[in-house]
Amino acid sequence: MDKVFYIYKFIRSSQKIVTNLSKNYAFFFIRDRYNIVSPIEKKNFDKIRVDNFYIEMNEIIHENLVTNVEAEIFSAICDYVNELVLMVKPKKLIFIAVDGVAPRAKMNEQRKRRFIKTSSGEFDSNSVTPGTSFMENLSTHFKEFIHNKIKNDKVWKSVKIIYSGHDVPGEGEHKILKHIRNSESKSESDCIYGRDSDLILLGLMHYKPNLKILSSNEFSLSGNNLNSRIFEIKFLGTLRRKLNEEFSKLWNPKPFFEFNIESIIKDFILLVLFMGNDFIPTLSNINKGLDEIISIYKKILKECGGYIYDAGNLNKKRLEIIFKKLGVLEREPFKNSKQKFIEVESDNEEFLRWKKKYYRNNMMIKEEQDQKHLIKPYIESYIEGLQWILSYYEGSLKSYRWFYPGYYSPLISDLEDLETIEIKNFKDEDYYKPLEQLMFVLPIKSKKLLPVAYQNLMSDPRIEEFYPTNVNVIDNLPFINEKILLSVLESAKNNLTNEEKQRNEFGNVLLFEYDELSKKVGMQILVP
Known part of the structure; x- marks a missing residue:
């Protein structure tokens, strides 16, 4: 009997909206049915060799929204990442992936979540969306953090670091799997840190013999103190077998x-x-x-x-x-x-x-x-x-x-x-720009996260129906008409500041590496 399913079904019937519940059910089902999880404490991680360490940042960022002060949040995020790296001690590569602009198919779910999350008087977690000044500032801070760690820490200095930030379009886990899929060596040991259940499915589809998924047990979360956390390793080779x-x-x-x-x-x-x-x-x-x-x-x-x-x-x-x-x-x-x-x-x-x-x-x-x-x-x-x-x-x-x-x-x-039914050939279509995604997913309560030129657009008669203020409509949020929205944004784009225009542009994947000859940290742009 699928006990996990009946628990899932009971909770789902008791609540109108349960974010991520269905995906979590699938994760727990796979975990329990195929017994692919092994708990591990931080002190025992030395026994596991990891050549390439991939860090999916979304969970880490959200877990460390512990204050309203940006500098403190940034420091907490960087401290956590550093602790992870020192625990895993990768031999060749650290790949850090932040969620960029998502496909439109995911934006509808993001929109629902962001309407639920908004709460006055607290830090607006909807700030964790590409295109906000918060994410721009975090990225600047994080690149400085990487530079300093390479310069001063032997673990960071001995490996290559690839950073795919919020300004590079695509979901973090897909950025990671794309890099793994394109990597030449099939014998190296890869480890992904993240708790998104999609990682299991993506890891199965793009299988490498030594691919593992590391996550902290969600019932042992305790701030940045990794010593008190119980970690779990999911062995995809075991699941495949x-x-x-x-x-x-x-x-x-x-x-x-x-x-x-x-x-x-x-x-x-x-x-x-x-x-x-x-x-x-x-x-x-x-x-x-x-x-x-x-x-x-x-x-x-x-x-x-x-x-x-x-x-x-x-x-x-x-x-x-x-x-x-x-x-x-x-x-x-x-x-x-x-x-x-x-x-x-x-x-x-x-x-x-x-x-x-x-x-x-x-x-x-x-x-x-x-x-x-x-x-x-x-x-x-x-x-x-x-x-x-x-x-x-x-x-x-x-x-x-x-x-x-x-x-x-x-x-x-x-x-x-x-x-x-004729399944159409999906035509190539680019990602939306970061500020466009903000207008697709943010509720009106979070309009301060938008450029000033866009904030009042949410009350513009042409598109105000897309931004209801009644939270009870979550289950039936109106779908945004792309043509109308983009037309309205086009009419206001000349009012953006230079800094806001820059936030609306896509960035590059960056490679950081220590050069022994010059004793300097080098940085170069990679093809996404």
Whole structure:
């Protein structure tokens, strides 16, 4: 029994919004089912060799927002990073990645989180967004910190340091995995520090034999005191081996098509995405956890005749097979207790009423409207979203302005006739500029984080509907119309100061390295 799922389901039903809950469920499920975590204390880390140490900064920054004084926050962040480096003692590389501008698909989730976070009288944690003066000042401080550590500390002096700051677009974990994916040596030991569950999925997809994920146990957090923290190491090699053992058994004694662990892993990632991610909503009304979903997947593999995610593309026919099986589970709460079962083809009245209510409440589609016709764009977009995420994870996508146009998924039982859906070729689209992202994600209570020229735009009649002041609308925040917003920003851009214009430009990935001959710290720009 998937105990973690039932805890997750209970909490989710008790709260209107639970940030990151679905992703956390997936993380705990993988941790518990495959037993990939080993606790380790700081004093015992010397036993583990790490050649390349990658630090995802988002968690560290947020954990150290301990005061309203910027200098104290910056000092706390740098102290924590230094303690980590001294604990791990990497031999070749330190790669520090800060979240830059995110794809539009993630901005909808960021927007919800930032509307929730805003609280008057405290430090505005929404400052931790690319484009703010806080992030600009932190980056300046951090580069000085790196320079000084290389100059004065032998651990820092002996390795290369790569810094990809907030002004370099892309999520921190994707910057890290891109570097790992492009690295020449497959035998070096890589360790990523971060607690984002995406790291497990990305690490699986871009596998290296000696890749580990290090994180602090979230139940042992105690400020900057690393000595009192319990750390966890997740061994992705162990997870890969256990997935291989679990699924390769299905090919014995009779193979039904060629076994490929890479394809199994991508299908496994797809199944995890059903339960939650940052880009499209969790599949609604899944009444079982990942245990049951994986069990169904195993049963349908032979019927599918191949992998669901095959050669870089979703096989919609095979995807529909698993949705049909999950759709049966969706109906279970509506079964008549006197009946042994209900035929899939004959929806009972209670189930139909519930479906109509679901779409009325969550997609504003009234019962008297043609619901089947009106939900079709959501179905198409949801399937498109699954393809978008997997392509994004693979690193083969540069379409950064695509997004799912809703906060809820279609119901599983409506995910049918998928072969009629044409998944478009995602066109290359650049990231938004930093100040544009701020306008996409910030609530009006955080408008002071914007340039002065943009602050009053949130009350401009052309776009004021995008910035409601009633927190109760979190579940149905209006989606921002890109063309209208960018047009309004264009009309105000000449009022930006030079410093604000600079904050709106993208920066570069930087390499810091100590030169023994000159006894100086060198810095050069790398190609992102």
